[in-house]
Structure formats: C-alpha cells, structure tokens
Amino acid sequence: MNKTTKAFAVLAAATMSISIAACGGGAGNGGTAAVHSDKTANDNAECQNTVKKKGVQKVTVWAWYPSIEKVVDQYNETHDDLQVCWTNAGQGGAEYTKFNNTIKAKTGAADVVQLEYEAMPQFVAGKDKHLVDLKQFGFDKYKDDYTEGAWNGVTMNSDNGIYGVPVDLGPFVMYVRQDVFDKYKVKVPTTWDEFAQAGRDLKAAGYDGYLSDWAPNGTAVNLALFAQKDANVYKYSASAPDKVGIDFNSKGVQEVMKFWQGLVKEGLVDTTDANTTDWNTNMLAGKYACYVQASWLTGYIQGLDGSDKGNFRMYKAPVWDDSTPDVNQGGSAWAVTDQAKDTEAAYKVARELFSSKEAQQIGVTDGGLFPAWTDMLESDTFKNMTDAFLGGQKINEVTIPVAEGYKGYAFLPFQTYAYDEQMKAFSKIVKEGGSIEDNLSALDTTLDSYAKQQGFTVE
Known part of the structure; x- marks a missing residue:
C-alpha cells in the first residue's frame, strides 16, 4: 500500500465501529449472509465514474485504492455483461463507519467494498454475517492465485468460508x-x-x-x-x-x-x-x-x-x-456485502477487477500496491522493477520473499x-x-x- 493506506493506519483507530451489536446483534450462530439476484436494482445508481456502456447491468463498488478510477475504466471497457459503478465512500475508517451505518439501516451499502484484512472480522462476527461467503460461487478454486498470507486474511482462519478477494499486502x-x-x-x-x-x-x-x-x-x-x-x-x-x-x-x-x-x-x-x-x-x-x-x-x-x-x-x-x-503489516481485499443487489454478479466483479494483467499493472505502477497475486510476484517485470526514490534499487528482490513467506495471523x-x-x-x-x-x-x-x-x- 502507498501513502493513502498509511494515512488510514493512523486514522482508522478513531473511526472503526467495534462491537458485535454493530455487526448485527449479540453473539449468535454466525448466520450465512443473504444472496440476492435483482439485476435491475442498480439501474439508477449514482456513480463517481462515467459508465459509458448504457443498458448494461451495474455493480456498485466502494473503494479508495489509488488509481482505482483507471482500474474501473479498464474493467468497463473490456466487459459487456457488467459495468462497475464506483464511489469513494471514504478512506478506511470513514468507509467502515458508513458501512456500519448501512448495516444498522439495512440498506444503502455497495455491492462490493474494499476492506483491510484487519477490518474484516467485525463484519462477520455476531448474529449475522454481513460479508458473503464466496466459496458458494467456487472461489476456493482460485486459492493458488494468491499468497498464503493473503488467503488467510480473507478466510480468517475458517476452513469453510472465504469472505473476500485478496488484492494487496504490506x-x-x-x-x-x-x-x-x-x-x-x-x-x-x-x-x-x-x-x-x-x-x-x-x-x-x-x-x-x-x-x-x-x-x-x-x-x-x-x-x-x-x-x-x-x-x-x-x-x-x-x-x-x-x-x-x-x-x-x-x-x-x-x-x-x-x-x-x-x-x-x-x-x-x-x-x-x-x-x-x-x-x-x-x-x-x-x-x-x-x-x-x-x-x-x-x-x-x-x-x-x-x-x-x-x-x-x-x-x-x-x-x-x-x-x-x-x-506483514497491512493489505486489503474486495468483499461482497449482504446487501448486494445481485450477489453472483458482485462476486464476479470482485474476482475480476484485478484479474487481468493490465489491471494488475495499473495497481502496481500507478497505485503503488504490493500485489497479493502470485502471477505478478513471479513475473520478471515485477521482480526487476526499480525505484528512483530508493536509488534505483530493485526493491522487490527484498519484498517478494517476505510476501511469499508470510503465513497470516488473526x-x-x-x-x-x-x-x-x-x-x-x-x-x-x-x-x-x-x-x-x-x-x-x-x-x-x-x-x-x-x-x-x-x-x-x-x-
């Protein structure tokens, strides 16, 4: 992550909601998040980006990733079945507060939200889960596409649930x-x-x-x-x-x-x-x-x-x-919320937003993300990247082994x-x-x- 996430690391402590009650009531059986299939509910959704393909189903996304606008545009240009309607709902803690408010109101959340690994547990704790288990859509088959530590971040030590699509690490x-x-x-x-x-x-x-x-x-x-x-x-x-x-x-x-x-x-x-x-x-x-x-x-x-x-x-x-x-210190993922209008479509967007080499390159070079994607970590392009601020050093000779060695923690x-x-x-x-x-x-x-x-x- 770059400086925007660094700022969240300092500010989130004052803004993140914290109790089980805020996540759906007293401790209970951890019920499964709801699945929906309304393909027209977002037709009139307001977007921060310009959705150029008209008459195509929209999926709403909250995110503050650097250069996320370019990633969204790249996705929309290369997809005819779905279009991403993106909004910056606040950085880190500000977004989490807004998400918690929509949970209490039972309406208003985006279909897909960016969450740091350390923030995810609060949204699956309690009577109801507010993040959708992506295993039901077969996301478990993509495990090898991500580092072990990042995968641990979205499974949260669960053997039977996957609550996000990993994006980056620290x-x-x-x-x-x-x-x-x-x-x-x-x-x-x-x-x-x-x-x-x-x-x-x-x-x-x-x-x-x-x-x-x-x-x-x-x-x-x-x-x-x-x-x-x-x-x-x-x-x-x-x-x-x-x-x-x-x-x-x-x-x-x-x-x-x-x-x-x-x-x-x-x-x-x-x-x-x-x-x-x-x-x-x-x-x-x-x-x-x-x-x-x-x-x-x-x-x-x-x-x-x-x-x-x-x-x-x-x-x-x-x-x-x-x-x-x-x-590791930091990192985040895409999570599908229990308020997603079309849950499977939201999952598809979450999985595919950074799935292309073009989108990953935007995230790494323009956004300053450290990728959780194994293909990128194994690529010569990423391994040989230099940083002028660090004297032209090939910094990923240092970072890649650390990312690959990180196993995750709770x-x-x-x-x-x-x-x-x-x-x-x-x-x-x-x-x-x-x-x-x-x-x-x-x-x-x-x-x-x-x-x-x-x-x-x-x-």
Whole structure:
C-alpha cells in the first residue's frame, strides 16, 4: 500500500465501529449472509465514474485504492455483461463507519467494498454475517492465485468460508538512510542484536540523530514485531465468530517490549508519533538512521515535501534468529456485502477487477500496491522493477520473499478498541519506562473484559 493506506493506519483507530451489536446483534450462530439476484436494482445508481456502456447491468463498488478510477475504466471497457459503478465512500475508517451505518439501516451499502484484512472480522462476527461467503460461487478454486498470507486474511482462519478477494499486502521491511550509515561507516544490521549495536556505533561515531523511532501510535507495526517472535497475540476464526483469544503477556511480547524499552532508555530510539510534522521533519532530515515498516511506506515518504531521492534503501527487516518468520503489516481485499443487489454478479466483479494483467499493472505502477497475486510476484517485470526514490534499487528482490513467506495471523472483531488500548499500555512501557509485566497483564485484563461485555467468549 502507498501513502493513502498509511494515512488510514493512523486514522482508522478513531473511526472503526467495534462491537458485535454493530455487526448485527449479540453473539449468535454466525448466520450465512443473504444472496440476492435483482439485476435491475442498480439501474439508477449514482456513480463517481462515467459508465459509458448504457443498458448494461451495474455493480456498485466502494473503494479508495489509488488509481482505482483507471482500474474501473479498464474493467468497463473490456466487459459487456457488467459495468462497475464506483464511489469513494471514504478512506478506511470513514468507509467502515458508513458501512456500519448501512448495516444498522439495512440498506444503502455497495455491492462490493474494499476492506483491510484487519477490518474484516467485525463484519462477520455476531448474529449475522454481513460479508458473503464466496466459496458458494467456487472461489476456493482460485486459492493458488494468491499468497498464503493473503488467503488467510480473507478466510480468517475458517476452513469453510472465504469472505473476500485478496488484492494487496504490506511486507515488513527496513528503510535505511544509506547516506547516514555510509558516512559513519556503520554496518547495516540484519539481526535485532546488530540493530541495537548499530545505534551504539552511530552514536559513538558522532551521529546526532536517532537509530530509529518507536512510534506510540504504531498499532499494526507492533503486531508485526510480535509476530516475528511467533507471538500472535490475537486468536479469531470466522468459523467461531463469537469467540476470541487474547494473549499479550507472553514471553515473546515481553522480550520485544523489553528490547524497545531498553533502546529508548539508552537514548538510541525516539518516541515521536508517526506521520506528524515532527516525524516528517526527522525522516527527511536524516534524524532517523532507519525505520522498520511495511513496504508501502515508500509511497508516503516520497510524497512528503522536500524528500530527497536516493538517500533511502530498503533491506530485509532485522530478525531474532534463523527461525524468525516473515511478517506483514497491512493489505486489503474486495468483499461482497449482504446487501448486494445481485450477489453472483458482485462476486464476479470482485474476482475480476484485478484479474487481468493490465489491471494488475495499473495497481502496481500507478497505485503503488504490493500485489497479493502470485502471477505478478513471479513475473520478471515485477521482480526487476526499480525505484528512483530508493536509488534505483530493485526493491522487490527484498519484498517478494517476505510476501511469499508470510503465513497470516488473526485480528479481532473489535480491533480498533484493541489498538487504542495497546497504544496506552505500550506507551507506558516504552515511552514512560513502566513495568512490562504489569502493563501487559493489565492490557490482557482490559481486552478480556471488553470482549465479554460485547458478548464474546474469551478462550
């Protein structure tokens, strides 16, 4: 994802609806989403794009993907049976709020909506599912067209349901100010131990910036850091939508928080919120020697005023040891809603919007998406793409193995609330130097209590 999705990662925490009640009532049997077949209901639908082929059935779509207009036009030009009627209903959390409002009103939703993987559980939890299971249309036959991690994102650990068509991912990597490391003759780290030592070496050599930044508002970043320790803090399956698991006070999470708390205490790592004016200034001025983040950060940094091309390079994220798994931060899919006027037609659009090489190329080159499509990942064109902002580097030599190695992990049906509580607890630990075990225990207790209040069984 590029900078638009980066912005959502920060803003969604304030806007995403969170309870089972918002998704259709108290925890129940997770009923199957309704299927409809009205082929004329969208005849008068208002579209943000111009639908040029008249008298053809329309399918409505909400999305904020960069360059989605070009993808929609490409689809409409090459299809005579269906036409996409596209609207930007808001980015990330704003769209989710609107979707939740249509769920309460039982009308007004688009046929197909863009959803991040971390947002999908809230729409299948509860008495009713508001995302259609695409397996009934044979979508399970397309599993090999997508990476394992992306497929896990749309199945949500369910053996018998598929709730979206994967589009993109966010391989977890490290951005390095190559000019800083070269100037002070410090080796770019490959392990977390080397990462810490690099900070000490830079400081000893006279570098007056920080090794990196630990951003208190870095919600999904921390989940990826924990996953590197095989500490997947959340458990959730669409097969059991009224049950959740929460485990922050594990050895892996404790070790990760101790590591970052220690670096802050040493004065090697800053604690400025990401995407603020101060953070932008520090990134552009070389005050952070490196930064660990999803690969779509490139689109955000290079869009900042005053950003210099050529100083940054992309490397594989540091690992703890040879067994450290590849991890991911972000990504999204097309989901068919239970309000789709013609459910099968909506499924066809969701599956086919990015199915052509032409559409995928638009998404990758114009939209800055990191693809979840295996054909694209295996293509020489994608492998050999260079990035001028990163000094002409073939960045996908770094990102492709990470995307292919990522297996997926779970998110909660009330992920926004969990993110808010995470930020509070982690800030007390890293920014304020508080007790790791006490704050993690308190976080577990808070989230367990909230889950039960919302009608979930906590495993």
